[in-house]
Amino acid sequence: MTAVISVKDVTFSYGGPVVLEDVNLDVEDGEFLGVVGPNAGGKSTLLRLMLGLLEPTTGSIEVGRRDPSEGSRAIGYVPQYPPFVRDFPITVEQTVLLGRLGTARAMGGYSRRDRDIADRVMTETEISNIQGRRLNTLSGGQLQRVLLARALASEPKILMLDEPTANIDVRVESDIFELLRKLNQRATIIVVSHDIGFISQYVERVACVNRTLICHATLAIDGKVIQELYGGDVHMVEHSHG
Amino acid sequence: MEFIHSLTQHAFLQHALLAGLLASIGCGVMGSYVVVKRIGFLAGGIAHAVLGGMGAAFFFGAEPMFGALIAAIMVALLIGWVSLGWRQQEDTLIGAMWAVGMATGILFISQTPGYQVDLMTYLFGNILLVTSQDLWLMMTLDILLLLLVLLYYRQFLAVAFDEEFARLRGVPVALFYMLLLCLVAVSVVLLIRIVGLVLVIALLTLPAAIALQYVHTVGRMMIVATILGALFCVLGLAVSYQPDLPAGATIILVAGMAYLLSTLLTSLRQRYKARVITTR
Numbered sequence: 001m002t003a004v005i006s007v008k009d010v011t012f013s014y015g016g017p018v019v020l021e022d023v024n025l026d027v028e029d030g031e032f033l034g035v036v037g038p039n040a041g042g043k044s045t046l047l048r049l050m051l052g053l054l055e056p057t058t059g060s061i062e063v064g065r066r067d068p069s070e071g072s073r074a075i076g077y078v079p080q081y082p083p084f085v086r087d088f089p090i091t092v093e094q095t096v097l098l099g100r101l102g103t104a105r106a107m108g109g110y111s112r113r114d115r116d117i118a119d120r121v122m123t124e125t126e127i128s129n130i131q132g133r134r135l136n137t138l139s140g141g142q143l144q145r146v147l148l149a150r151a152l153a154s155e156p157k158i159l160m161l162d163e164p165t166a167n168i169d170v171r172v173e174s175d176i177f178e179l180l181r182k183l184n185q186r187a188t189i190i191v192v193s194h195d196i197g198f199i200s201q202y203v204e205r206v207a208c209v210n211r212t213l214i215c216h217a218t219l220a221i222d223g224k225v226i227q228e229l230y231g232g233d234v235h236m237v238e239h240s241h242g
Numbered sequence: 243m244e245f246i247h248s249l250t251q252h253a254f255l256q257h258a259l260l261a262g263l264l265a266s267i268g269c270g271v272m273g274s275y276v277v278v279k280r281i282g283f284l285a286g287g288i289a290h291a292v293l294g295g296m297g298a299a300f301f302f303g304a305e306p307m308f309g310a311l312i313a314a315i316m317v318a319l320l321i322g323w324v325s326l327g328w329r330q331q332e333d334t335l336i337g338a339m340w341a342v343g344m345a346t347g348i349l350f351i352s353q354t355p356g357y358q359v360d361l362m363t364y365l366f367g368n369i370l371l372v373t374s375q376d377l378w379l380m381m382t383l384d385i386l387l388l389l390l391v392l393l394y395y396r397q398f399l400a401v402a403f404d405e406e407f408a409r410l411r412g413v414p415v416a417l418f419y420m421l422l423l424c425l426v427a428v429s430v431v432l433l434i435r436i437v438g439l440v441l442v443i444a445l446l447t448l449p450a451a452i453a454l455q456y457v458h459t460v461g462r463m464m465i466v467a468t469i470l471g472a473l474f475c476v477l478g479l480a481v482s483y484q485p486d487l488p489a490g491a492t493i494i495l496v497a498g499m500a501y502l503l504s505t506l507l508t509s510l511r512q513r514y515k516a517r518v519i520t521t522r
Contacts, residue, residue, distance in 0.1 A: 101411040
């Protein structure tokens, strides 16, 4: 196995307290990695560092053996909070096509191939029937699928998702994770979540982030690990949504 | 009717009409970006600070429109730099540039020897004074603007919609943001002859804002806003002609009334839709 992302001795702060300290992580090719931890523990910051949107204070990061600012083009990214205004005049199809930027030709319109790929990922994420709709008419689950399709449109080798199911109901959450399981056959997936119990069903390895980072195989996660990570007792309630 | 008759008779009126149509391309295309990117204040800053360049051009005996163009580009780059680097103080710095640009222009104009410039012409425009040279400049700027927007429509859309995603896809966001502001500056210059630099922001935003109430994509917004801009210019010119009213101010009032009417209609339409859904 080869590391597609390599984080070495990374420390980061936004100018105040240290958010991440001496973090080391190798993400293997084809892996489905969960990043968990308490709120403000540094999960999203770690993702943004790997994307090259932030620079580490010390340490280094490589994405595909390159600096993240260059290597991040191989990453499809689904943000937790879409930074755009929801009433922006753009359709679902146009949003997905924007994912072709950086892959398609630099000038002029979209090619036949760009449109074919956009059609394919819209079918895969089950949004073909809403491709003509504006973003402000979509539900939380539909918007999440659109953002996933936009990320997939660049045909990424790595897919990064930051709390992809934070604002949607449990049934849609399972649907999205089932889809991610399928996508894992062709892409390395890194998914940030606050719900360690839920993502354990899907990921192979869990990176626990709370200023520092410790990796565990999913099967090795027990009450002690959770208590150390969240700094308090966590009750596990076994239940099903059958 | 008298307006149509005069139109066939007088070259200055034909120039005015053509200027209105050429300016509406800039106002429709770049106005759409200004509205969706919500940079009306930045565009206002560019428009007002342009007086500095026009005043300097007068003082040194150069063509004021070229002075305006150079000043507009310089101010756009400066405002873009401030906006990218000092987002926290953006409002204050743009407000300062807005005022300092105007003050510089007024000082230059007041010191221009032997010739009293009609300041009102530049502040509030005079479409009836458009020359053939102005028309050629406007046409050149329109072609440049359309060409760049056609070539880089996707990049401009990405930067206006989601800067972070554009950056991740390798789009040089700062470069396209600066270019976008420069093209807004070009549109401001196109519109100064028509409505003057004080009123320019209204013609840049109102047609696009009306268009946004009816269409769902930026491309369609540009087309509808261009048509509306042309309509407002022609209508304003026609209404102002017989009673000899200032054309620029009349054009803005026509646009303002159309915006109010459209907003009212849109709001009524939405309420009616909501009532139909709840009674089902």
